[in-house]
Amino acid sequence: MARRTTKAPPSPSNDLDARKATILQAVVVEHIDTAQPVGSSAVAASADLQVSPATVRSEMVALEREGYLAQPHTSAGRVPTDKGYRFFVDHLKAGVLGAAQQQQVREFFAGVRGEVEDVLEQTSTLLSELTSYTSVVVGPSHAHTTILSVQLVNLDPRHHLLVAVFSDGSVVKHSVTPTFEATHVEVTEASRQLNALLIGTTLESRVQVPSRHDHVAALVRESVSVLHAEQPTLDGEQVFIGGSSKVAQVFDGVETVRRVLSILEQELLVVSLVQDILDQGLSVAIGSEHGFEPLSACAVIVAPVTVDGLPAGAVGLLGPTRMKYREALAAAEVVSAHLTRHFGGEDDRG
Amino acid sequence: MARRTTKAPPSPSNDLDARKATILQAVVVEHIDTAQPVGSSAVAASADLQVSPATVRSEMVALEREGYLAQPHTSAGRVPTDKGYRFFVDHLKAGVLGAAQQQQVREFFAGVRGEVEDVLEQTSTLLSELTSYTSVVVGPSHAHTTILSVQLVNLDPRHHLLVAVFSDGSVVKHSVTPTFEATHVEVTEASRQLNALLIGTTLESRVQVPSRHDHVAALVRESVSVLHAEQPTLDGEQVFIGGSSKVAQVFDGVETVRRVLSILEQELLVVSLVQDILDQGLSVAIGSEHGFEPLSACAVIVAPVTVDGLPAGAVGLLGPTRMKYREALAAAEVVSAHLTRHFGGEDDRG
DNA sequence: GTTGGCACTCGGTAGAATTGACTGCTAACA
DNA sequence: TGTTAGCAGTCAATTCTACCGAGTGCCAAC
Missing domain, CATH: 3.30.390 (Enolase-like; domain 1)
Known part of the structure; x- marks a missing residue:
């Protein structure tokens, strides 16, 4: 998808030259994996560009100047900023779910029965088990139904x-x-x-x-x-939150955990957060992008569910900014597609 | 209450002589307050018995031998065991809620409106705010309604x-x-x-x-x-869990937090836990008393709600074994009484 | 533009020494 | 017999130190 040419980027700051991009991506990948600041030599070793750590370093100062990376302290490696993650996500090629997980999703939707609420609730559990992040499933509002x-x-x-x-x-x-x-x-x-x-x-x-x-x-x-009277409030929206215990595994710092949990308790807030992100046309909101201060340490992934082409809820995932975007995006998309199909034609074979 | 005579206690292990009881209670109070092991001199200073730390020490070895206290390591103070907490709770004189909190409860029940579910849900939030522990409110099963x-x-x-x-x-x-x-x-x-x-x-x-x-x-x-078909399962029971974010404040150790949260996610489990405790006729289950391994670090307080004299749900609180039993018990009882009254006569003045 | 070399920074760690809050024991005392 | 003071011993927690090493920025050479 993204060009690999070396010619100067047409759009001023939104695109990086190929090498910077590669370096940035290497930093992000490594940091997501290890949760540690990433140094120049690690990047030089991992990425397939044949340059020395010194070169990587000079590129890194540029990336830092442009706001894609940050340094926790002088003698540490670099860590991606929200902007850095944003670039990474925008240039991510679509991932696919592992075979075992695909199987799990298929089996789930082949076997699921019961009322809409039950299906949505179980779906949220499924999604959180697939990804080990906390999941949010928002059901359709019945505003437009007769x-x-x-x-x-x-x-x-x-x-x-x-x-x-x-x-x-x-x-x-x-x-x-x-x-x-x-x-x-x-x-x-x-x-x-x-x-x-x-x-x-x-x-x-x-x-x-x-x-x-x-x-x-x-x-x-x-x-x-x-x-x-029911109409004006968002009340009546159905929200199902799955795997809130994952919060304790995935974030570090008691205070962060507490804050995130306390947001998740306010379901209306969660609904409007997901709605906001959808309205912005995003599928991922990173850190401060959703303008929601208490969740500035989080990234939120959303995928809409449609019925007859109309929006009818969404599925979402909530993790740290250093979450596994590929896998999580794939899981959210696969599950939302299955849900769409499930509610679209009552008969689901897939 | 307890004799001061030196003759051997009539009931073998269930009662302690007055001084041991005082010492045990002092240890529990102190440890609940500070979360630290309590030493003999702290006890000698706090309790009003006029004895030296040395005497307290020799009593403490006895209490430890009888299973009421434990020592984290040789040169540390003592910590209550589940049995120690049990004694403490059994000999607790009823506490009363602070004036401000009583006011808060009164205002809540004076102003609460809406469907049963909404009332129960808001009650669970109230209870958790009152106590800063996680609360559980179990609604009536409709098994016996027509x-x-x-x-x-x-x-x-x-x-x-x-x-x-x-x-x-x-x-x-x-x-x-x-x-x-x-x-x-x-x-x-x-x-x-x-x-x-x-x-x-x-x-x-x-x-x-x-x-x-x-x-x-x-x-x-x-x-x-x-x-x-709905009947046999516990499904259809309504459970409302309030303040799950408190778990992160109140327990220490990520793993404990995760475990407790993951129990709370399984609402059926929570219902049966509360039901079990009620069936045993207890109002507090400490540590291993509820026979629920993953919650062995927890104490659970329950108070039944009745309608027309029949059991119709319960309110509960979940905290660490070193929770503030007096306050929490008082809160649970006051709230359950208000709930009982609220559902008993539709009109609640109180 | 790239690279190797080098001095410098600074967080993390490992080990040693120290502190101090406890205990258990014992011998004396009322 | 129960109570107490005194004392030696234990052990977690703290502090200090030195040091390591990952990683940087800069510079001169290629």
Whole structure:
């Protein structure tokens, strides 16, 4: 993909000449592998460019000046910066999953059964086992799906349960607690009217609620408003986080671990993070790129899941900036593709 | 309470003479506070018994011989064993929550709204914030509640959704995927029959399913079996874990943190752990007492939640064996009492 | 532009010495 | 008999030192 010519880069700072690129990549690879600063001689030995460590050194000072590398202290090797990782990832040729792992994914999707939620949850476990990073699976929002059925159920005279079923198979429930006591007959009638009113609509549709002052109309009004109230918040998004214990293995420093875990606890935050990255059109967000200070030590990989060509959730991986991008990207892509297929045609052979 | 007489203790090993008890308690308190082994002079200074360190020492060798204390190495102080903590906890006088925290709990329960799940989830966050330990809130199983409504909804000709509403306000859904294509009319009719069949029953009830060979009967049979299949597994239990990030603060050693987190990921395991402890009639399980090897560094506090006098879930706290038992026990009890009240009478003033 | 050589920097480590917080023991004492 | 002071012994933790070595920057030569 990337050119190997030596002529001066057309775009000023975004591209490096071939040798610098090779050196940078060697540093990244080595550092991902060893977690140690990488010295000039290690690079000279590993990369296939036939130059001496001294030459590598002078290239490295340039790379450092341009912001791709950094030095922990004077007498240490170099470590990639976020920008360095970014270059590396942008010039990464697509990796493929190991045969055993591919097999594992195939078997998983061949055997998986059950409700959407269960599939997503198990997928997040799968993804985290494949990569040994923490995984995030975001399910489709049901904002654009239509309502198939609504029902108001009497729990006690002042407490009713509104249960709505959507065309994507999701179910939501809400309490409806009017200020008056409703009879069984009234609740049943309200339920009937809600069905007539809402079936086929989406949560975004405006519907004509009855304005009468009787109990039934009041029940209908409250039900509709409680149901539509769900829309503005991100609530109702389904998030499944798998392998949060990996955080303890993969990051060092108690404080970092604690911080990352405490972010993962706030699922809404995680959803919006993944959404942000997708909206930026990225598949990897490194360090500060996602503008999320507490996760500045992390890289996040995302891959969208689509149903009928429309976005319907995503899978993600969260690791340290020195994560194994090749493998992790491959895993995320393979799993998201399988998920897409799984939800696209109910029948999945693959 | 305990005698000061010098005659041999009536119950052989379960009780200690007053001075030993005081010394043991001083060691536990100190060690919980400092996380360090406690020496004889520290005990002599802190406890109000007017004896010299030498005397304390000779008592300590006895306590060690009897298994209440242990010595990390020869020239170190003493550390409580699980048995030592057990004695401490058994002789703990009930603590009360700090005023600020009591206020926080009151405000929380005064303001909390929404579905049961939401309340439980927020409660788990509350509990973990109160104590800075990881909290577990187990919701009621709906095994004993009755079915209020069942509905079969057509997603597509071969894929239907069974939605059941229970008297405790919980909703479950299951896919029903017959091998034949069912018409809309057939699904509606099956839904009607299911209602007639199941309303008022529990998941444990035996019901008479139709044995005819038509589509409707097949739908009914499959729906009933799929619904009842839920029973044997613990699945459907609701668990909410709050403050898992505390694990990183409270335990030391990456490996311990990882192990605990990975247990917490398996929610079924957590439920059965809490259930076990409750079944043993304990409110605290220390170290190996719960017989759960990976959590041998942990203590677990549980407090049952009841509705109408029947067990309906529990709240729990998970911390290191050297946790602040007084405060944690108080918090768990206060919160479980509030929860009980919250679910008991819908109206909670307190 | 590339290279070998060289002086310099500085974190990490290994070993020795020291400290100090403990203990267990013993002999004297009330 | 229980309690105490005194004392020798143990051992983890700390501090210090020296030193090693990986790695750099610079420079002169090619």
